[in-house]
Amino acid sequence: ILILALTSKTMQGSDIYDAADSVIAQRLSQVDGVADVTVAGSEQPAIRVQVDPARISSMGVAMEDVRTAIANSNAVGPLGTFDGSKRGVSIGINDQLRNPSDYDPLVVKSIDGAVIRLSAVASITPSVRNSKSAGWFNRDPSVLLIITKQGDANVIDTVDRIYTLLPELRQWIPAGLDISVLTDRTQTIRASVHDMQLTLAATALLVMLVVFLFLRRTAATLAAGVTVPLSLAGTCALMWLAGFSIDNLSLMALAVSIGFVVDDAIVMIENVFRNLEAGHGPLRAALMGAKQIGFTVVSISISLIAAFIPLLFMGGIVGRLFREFSVTLVFAIAVSTVVSLSVTPMICAHFVREGPSPDATWLDRLVEAVLRRSVSFYASSLAVVLRHRGLTLLVFVATIALTVGLYIKTPKGYFPQDDTGLIFGGTRAAPDISFEAMKELQQRVTAIVLQDPAVAAVGSSVGASGFNASVNNGRLFISLKPVSERGISAQQFINRMRPKLLDVGGMRVFMFPAQDVRAGGRQSSSQYQLTAQTVGDLGGGEAALGERLETYIQTAVVDRAAEHRPPNRGADGGNRRIGLDDRSRALLQF
Numbered sequence: 001i002l003i004l005a006l007t008s009k010t011m012q013g014s015d016i017y018d019a020a021d022s023v024i025a026q027r028l029s030q031v032d033g034v035a036d037v038t039v040a041g042s043e044q045p046a047i048r049v050q051v052d053p054a055r056i057s058s059m060g061v062a063m064e065d066v067r068t069a070i071a072n073s074n075a076v077g078p079l080g081t082f083d084g085s086k087r088g089v090s091i092g093i094n095d096q097l098r099n100p101s102d103y104d105p106l107v108v109k110s111i112d113g114a115v116i117r118l119s120a121v122a123s124i125t126p127s128v129r130n131s132k133s134a135g136w137f138n139r140d141p142s143v144l145l146i147i148t149k150q151g152d153a154n155v156i157d158t159v160d161r162i163y164t165l166l167p168e169l170r171q172w173i174p175a176g177l178d179i180s181v182l183t184d185r186t187q188t189i190r191a192s193v194h195d196m197q198l199t200l201a202a203t204a205l206l207v208m209l210v211v212f213l214f215l216r217r218t219a220a221t222l223a224a225g226v227t228v229p230l231s232l233a234g235t236c237a238l239m240w241l242a243g244f245s246i247d248n249l250s251l252m253a254l255a256v257s258i259g260f261v262v263d264d265a266i267v268m269i270e271n272v273f274r275n276l277e278a279g280h281g282p283l284r285a286a287l288m289g290a291k292q293i294g295f296t297v298v299s300i301s302i303s304l305i306a307a308f309i310p311l312l313f314m315g316g317i318v319g320r321l322f323r324e325f326s327v328t329l330v331f332a333i334a335v336s337t338v339v340s341l342s343v344t345p346m347i348c349a350h351f352v353r354e355g356p357s358p359d360a361t362w363l364d365r366l367v368e369a370v371l372r373r374s375v376s377f378y379a380s381s382l383a384v385v386l387r388h389r390g391l392t393l394l395v396f397v398a399t400i401a402l403t404v405g406l407y408i409k410t411p412k413g414y415f416p417q418d419d420t421g422l423i424f425g426g427t428r429a430a431p432d433i434s435f436e437a438m439k440e441l442q443q444r445v446t447a448i449v450l451q452d453p454a455v456a457a458v459g460s461s462v463g464a465s466g467f468n469a470s471v472n473n474g475r476l477f478i479s480l481k482p483v484s485e486r487g488i489s490a491q492q493f494i495n496r497m498r499p500k501l502l503d504v505g506g507m508r509v510f511m512f513p514a515q516d517v518r519a520g521g522r523q524s525s526s527q528y529q530l531t532a533q534t535v536g537d538l539g540g541g542e543a544a545l546g547e548r549l550e551t552y553i554q555t556a557v558v559d560r561a562a563e564h565r566p567p568n569r570g571a572d573g574g575n576r577r578i579g580l581d582d583r584s585r586a587l588l589q590f
Contacts, residue, residue, distance in 0.1 A: 001155050002162060003182040003477055004145040005137035005459055010176040013135075014045035014128045016143045019173045025145060027169060031161050033153030040475070041135015041143040041461045047100055048127035055121045061109050069108045069118060073097055100124040132435040132471050133463030136446060137180060144182065144459050144477070154245065159186045182459045183479040188420045189516070196251035203258045204228045211266065216364055219351035220273070224265045226347065227339050231261040234335035235328060242331075244324055253328035260304055260329070261336030264297045265344045272348045286349035294341055301337040305330050419483065419490045422514040425449075425476030427462070429507045433472050438462050441507045442474045448500050449478055454486035454493050476511070 006016050006024070021044060025037040051066055074097055078090040097103055104119040118124065135142050149158045166179060173179075208225040215221060232254060244250055271293045275285035311319075311326035358368045385392050427445060429438055442462045449458050459477035480486055480493060488496070490513035501509040 001149045001185045002147040002159055003459060004147070005180045005182045005457075006143045006145065006177060007137050007140045007180065008174075008177045011174060012045075012126075013042040013141050013143065014126070015174075016141075016177060017042035017128070018045050019177055020143045020145060023172050024169055024179075027165065027172075028145070028147060028162060031158065031165060033149050033155075033158030033161065034147060035150040035153075036148045038146040038148075039143060040146060041133070041141075043128035043130040043133050046127055046129040047097070047103060048125050048131070049103065049118070049122045050125070051122040059109075059116055059121065060111060061116055061121060065109050066118070066122065069106050070103070073103075073106055100126055130463070133461070134439055134442075135459070135461035136443065137182065137459055138450060138457055139443070139446065142459070144461055155189060156186050159184065180457075182457055182477055183422045185420060185422065185514070185516075188418070192248055193246065193251065196248060196255065200251060200255045200258070203255050207258055207262050211262070213367055215269070215273075216361070216367065217352065219347065219353075220269055223269055223344050223347040223352070224262055227261055227265040227336060227344060228258055230339045230343060231257070231332055231336040234339075235332040238331040238335070239328060242327065244328065247324075249321060249325045250328050253325045254332065257329050257332035257336075260333050261339075264300065264336050264340035267297060267300070268293055268340050268344045269348060272345065272352065276352070282352055283349045286345040286352075289348070290341060290345040297337060297340055301333050304333050417491060417513065418515050420514045420516060421480045421482070421490070423476070423478035423480065423490060423494065423511050424514055425478055425509060425511040427474035427476065427507055427509050429472045431470075431472050433506070435463065435471050437506075438471055438474065441504055444504050445474075445476070445501060445507065445509055448504070449476070449497065452493070452497065454480055454488060456481045476509075478511070 004024075006020050008016055011019075017039065021039050025039050028034055028037045049066070049070065051063065055061075056063070056066070078092040080091045082089045082091070103124045104117065106118040107115055108118050108121060109116045135144050137144070147162065149155055170179065204225075207228065208221060211224040212218075212221040215224075235254065235257065239245075239250060268289060272285050272289035275288050276282065278285075280288065308326040308329055311322045312330075313319075314322060359365050427442060429441060433441075439462060442460055446458050446460045449455055455478060457479045459479075460474065462474040463471055480490060483489075486493070494511045494513070497511065498509075
């Protein structure tokens, strides 16, 4: 949910890591809703002793002697005890050596009265526990804090608590250490919820405007309009009882439900107006209207609820997502039914005195004139259609055929791809690459990515630390600018970067956009993973399964290359487009 970058112009990477691991990560882990804080980009500070084999051989010193001398000098234990009649106290101090100069005088061995000190056989330098780990924020050395939330925690509340804690954390760390936000996953969530809130408000206003234009009476408009806030309030109460939260799906359900919740009230109001026009008083018209239309309102609501039964019982991840959507809609319809049968006729009985007039005001005359012209146009167009029945049926069949064709051509997927503004990237080099060469290649990749105008910041790390498992693997966290500034989607950015990153020799770069909704519990360098399983014996065990899977993937990759091969390229050129130069690369590309 949040990635913080720690940088400093005066501190070493090991000191930054020490502050991050011992102070910041420990405190952030205590924040309500935080599940884990991973520190990546460096390692804990340590003293590195590099022994000269030629010197210890000539002096008759063994490596075990060096190890024993260092271990004995860093022993931590009680110096003594005080035993009283009621209480015992141990005397202890931490004798651990922390500076390289403290190791120089250590006696490794004494031979015939000659003392051999550690500085005579080894070089002692300040370093880190694992020297094959590094991280950067943009181009500056950095330590990254990757924060994940608990499964049942609210992501916005959790991030807000972290932001509230940051000023306090800055008081606990050295003054030269800067804390920067590399990426905040809640930005897109906040923007999406804000947009849905605006949509919800606009929908409610438009519905009331339509009711006002057709009824042209304030009391009748309020009778229909009051249904919206009452139904939404009741729906939110039922959502709270069901354990739902305000998210994109529930807000979308509320926005869709406004059209449903007003329907019942409009039907009730129209029937009350019909009774008013028949000469009944307001109270009598409301009572008769509720009695006459009550069964219709209930049947409409039940039919609407029945339409969501398939979503209610849908299985899998998609079913779990849309169950909240469908249940929220059912809540809204049920509450609106109760409101339409109780509150709406009560308002009509007490505040509505007469039905809409065709010419009482200028607005009445304007609306009625527009309605007359609309009805006249519809009648003339309907007459034309009835005179050309064969052509109408032909257009009808063509419309269905076009709809089927568009449905087939429309791209389909398991989940729509989100643009969260964050790109996960992975780098991979040869297994025998040195750490220095890996650092150089990783920095070249970072520099290329930073040159793109759509990039706001880049966090990078290599080595066996944090998310990385070995020296030849690296990680990239690419934070993009807002969509209004970059003008392209995250996937378009990835497609634009791929040709540029092919120039980094000896390293392959994988990128995929971060998704708010992800299926599966594994993390890799690609968006999709393929898992093969077999039931029973194939006559060769895992080797036979691997051979069949390899053949299948080879066929799929070659067919995919042929499908997208440009007209002016041959088979080899098409294969080179997807990097199909040998079998292992084809598997990796797939």
